[in-house]
Amino acid sequence: MTTVYQEKDTLAPPPAERKNIFGWMLKNLFNSWYNSILTIVAAYIIFVLVRGVAGWVVTKARWEVVPANYRLFLVGQYPSMIPGQEDFIWRVWLAVYLLAAITGLAWGIWVKKREFVSWVVLLFPPLVGSSPYVTNVGLKLVGKLYGVTDVYQFPGFSAKAWALMWGLSATGLAFWALGRAFGRRLARFAVTMLLLYFPLAILIIGGFGEQGWFQAIPTRFWGGLLLSLILTIVGIVMSFPLGVLLALGRQSKLPILHSLSVVYIEFIRGVPLISLLFMAQVMLPLFLPPNVVIDRVLRAMVAIIMFAAAYLAENVRGGLQAIPQGQYEAAYAIGLSGFQTMTYIILPQALRTVIPVLVSQFIALFKDTTLVAIVGLLDLLGIAQGVIANPKYIGTQREVFTFISVFYFVFTYAMSYASRRLEKALGVGER
Amino acid sequence: MSDNNNPIIICRDVHKWYGDFHVLKGVSMEVMRGEVIVIFGPSGSGKSTFIRTINRLEDHQRGQIIVDGTELTHDVRNIEKIRMETGMVFQQFNLFPHLTVMQNITLAPIQVRKWPKEKAEAKAIELLKRVGIPEQANKYPGQLSGGQQQRVAIARALAMEPKIMLFDEPTSALDPEMIKEVLDVMEELAASGMTMLVVTHEMGFARAVADRMFFFDKGQIVESGTPEQIFHNPQEDRTKLFLSQILTH
Numbered sequence A: 001m002t003t004v005y006q007e008k009d010t011l012a013p014p015p016a017e018r019k020n021i022f023g024w025m026l027k028n029l030f031n032s033w034y035n036s037i038l039t040i041v042a043a044y045i046i047f048v049l050v051r052g053v054a055g056w057v058v059t060k061a062r063w064e065v066v067p068a069n070y071r072l073f074l075v076g077q078y079p080s081m082i083p084g085q086e087d088f089i090w091r092v093w094l095a096v097y098l099l100a101a102i103t104g105l106a107w108g109i110w111v112k113k114r115e116f117v118s119w120v121v122l123l124f125p126p127l128v129g130s131s132p133y134v135t136n137v138g139l140k141l142v143g144k145l146y147g148v149t150d151v152y153q154f155p156g157f158s159a160k161a162w163a164l165m166w167g168l169s170a171t172g173l174a175f176w177a178l179g180r181a182f183g184r185r186l187a188r189f190a191v192t193m194l195l196l197y198f199p200l201a202i203l204i205i206g207g208f209g210e211q212g213w214f215q216a217i218p219t220r221f222w223g224g225l226l227l228s229l230i231l232t233i234v235g236i237v238m239s240f241p242l243g244v245l246l247a248l249g250r251q252s253k254l255p256i257l258h259s260l261s262v263v264y265i266e267f268i269r270g271v272p273l274i275s276l277l278f279m280a281q282v283m284l285p286l287f288l289p290p291n292v293v294i295d296r297v298l299r300a301m302v303a304i305i306m307f308a309a310a311y312l313a314e315n316v317r318g319g320l321q322a323i324p325q326g327q328y329e330a331a332y333a334i335g336l337s338g339f340q341t342m343t344y345i346i347l348p349q350a351l352r353t354v355i356p357v358l359v360s361q362f363i364a365l366f367k368d369t370t371l372v373a374i375v376g377l378l379d380l381l382g383i384a385q386g387v388i389a390n391p392k393y394i395g396t397q398r399e400v401f402t403f404i405s406v407f408y409f410v411f412t413y414a415m416s417y418a419s420r421r422l423e424k425a426l427g428v429g430e431r
Numbered sequence B: 001m002s003d004n005n006n007p008i009i010i011c012r013d014v015h016k017w018y019g020d021f022h023v024l025k026g027v028s029m030e031v032m033r034g035e036v037i038v039i040f041g042p043s044g045s046g047k048s049t050f051i052r053t054i055n056r057l058e059d060h061q062r063g064q065i066i067v068d069g070t071e072l073t074h075d076v077r078n079i080e081k082i083r084m085e086t087g088m089v090f091q092q093f094n095l096f097p098h099l100t101v102m103q104n105i106t107l108a109p110i111q112v113r114k115w116p117k118e119k120a121e122a123k124a125i126e127l128l129k130r131v132g133i134p135e136q137a138n139k140y141p142g143q144l145s146g147g148q149q150q151r152v153a154i155a156r157a158l159a160m161e162p163k164i165m166l167f168d169e170p171t172s173a174l175d176p177e178m179i180k181e182v183l184d185v186m187e188e189l190a191a192s193g194m195t196m197l198v199v200t201h202e203m204g205f206a207r208a209v210a211d212r213m214f215f216f217d218k219g220q221i222v223e224s225g226t227p228e229q230i231f232h233n234p235q236e237d238r239t240k241l242f243l244s245q246i247l248t249h
């Protein structure tokens, strides 16, 4: 046998670096006198802040307010809280299970690469379930530092809750396997389901008719995370077509269409969301006949959709401008009409470049929806205010708002992490 | 109407301005069915602009353009009709990067001519064989070499079964070793009787297949004639100068 020439033998290894932590600190934190001073000052500030907060966390905070209101935070007063009435929480679970099934299916069909993020998504429900235990370990550790022995410990979830969470993962896995096995043959079905999912979920949760399993549940009972998510999803899904139309309108050569779009986009972008929400609550009735009463949640939705559409339009416009003139010319030259050129050539390419922006807009909107609390809706933040106002939990602002902040952070970070990895895996955003 | 002795393209005194800039200053040309026309001239002389007025990618502001009996006006129906009958190949290929080769070729036949998918795909396979890359049907344009992309672009234009093919410097963006594969396809097309208008500086191609050549300068046709006349007996000084410049390297 001849020896195989190996390229790596010929390459010199990079010069060895000091790998230990002191080497790193010397190189990055104390490499000059002003950097050293900055490091020390910053370290001191961090120390003071953490000491204050951590002490409060393990000694004074009354964390029992959080687990006592889990359900309120998640779904608000979604029927069940009303004594003597049937509990319809299973409808929320049904919607979540459907989501798990569709996500699993789509994942099996389209995500081919093995990615760590798949595990994160698959195990997301039990991960959420184990978060109290993780928090408890942290609390104990910090407690030790402060010499506190009886630090607060969060109660775990009930066996039923655990079963439901593992059930979600199992459902996702089963449908993933299905997607894997049948692959592209299920693609059309999966796309249909993806498109149908949001209206379907809202139908399941909102219900219809007077009686029965799916009887209508008025929006004043929607609340907590459920309401925040519904507002966000409806906002993104419904603003999408409107935003695309506005972007096309702004590009249009027809002067009226063009100026209407520009005025709309610039007006909305120049107004804070909160004032749009107020306008929708107090001004909308002025435009409507006196006997028409619109739901308060619906009013907020209208404002959010109008708001999101203007920003989306600008993002789509960016995508449109990135399409070279040659694409239009080639499309016209083979005889496509202006409409066909848009539908088959320009928009598919423009929207592909916009997907990553869309995801970050979704996350931004998720945070922005907290403003509906100010106009009196009981979204996650609204519920938090309600909990604090409860005489039983008087004086627990810090605990509740800390919980809400951590919750928002974990949720949005998880979303942006998952979407970033997913974009990589699917190669979207590239042309 | 379309008997074979009538010109398929008639341009009479075509003028075009970009703002104040007079790009086309009275271009007149008649092209017979099956003729291969080569247009050449210095950069900025208006060659691209002229060839693009024929399928209305640019509009002209004075004069008349009649393609296969239909005059180009602002009437959208006329424009649609003429675009269905003319294919165009661009310097930068302009393939649709989000569609496969097959989809690139079948899109217009399916959407514009309303052919069933099977018919369009059969036609596409036939055309891909004709341009010599039947095995690339399911790839995306980004996965092909420049020469292959340009041949797909030719197939895409031919899929609409046009009567006229317009080429705007189809080989200028190609590496030298790929130029020939595209020119071979174009020569075969010319031999098959297609009416072709080709903007090119490939003088070998012009000599081999052109019926007539037009020399453009400063928005006007300075000189026209058979390749024989243009290469061996040019009348105008500007033509001589330009030919001497491009033929020496």
Ligand SMILES: Nc1ncnc2c1ncn2[C@@H]1O[C@H](COP(=O)(O)OP(=O)(O)OP(=O)(O)O)[C@@H](O)[C@H]1O
Pocket (backbone or CB within 6 Å): B018, B021, B023, B041, B042, B043, B044, B045, B046, B047, B048, B049, B050
């Ligand atoms: N959209 C436009 N707006 C203004 N001027 C233009 C535009 N397109 C082309 N021109 C100008 O018109 C003139 C003719 O351009 P054209 O592209 O037709 O030249 P060409 O003969 O094809 O040159 P080349 O060999 O460089 O392709 C050039 O001076 C160019 O700068």
Ligand SMILES: [Mg+2]
Pocket (backbone or CB within 6 Å): B047, B048, B049, B168, B169
């Ligand atoms: Mg040109």
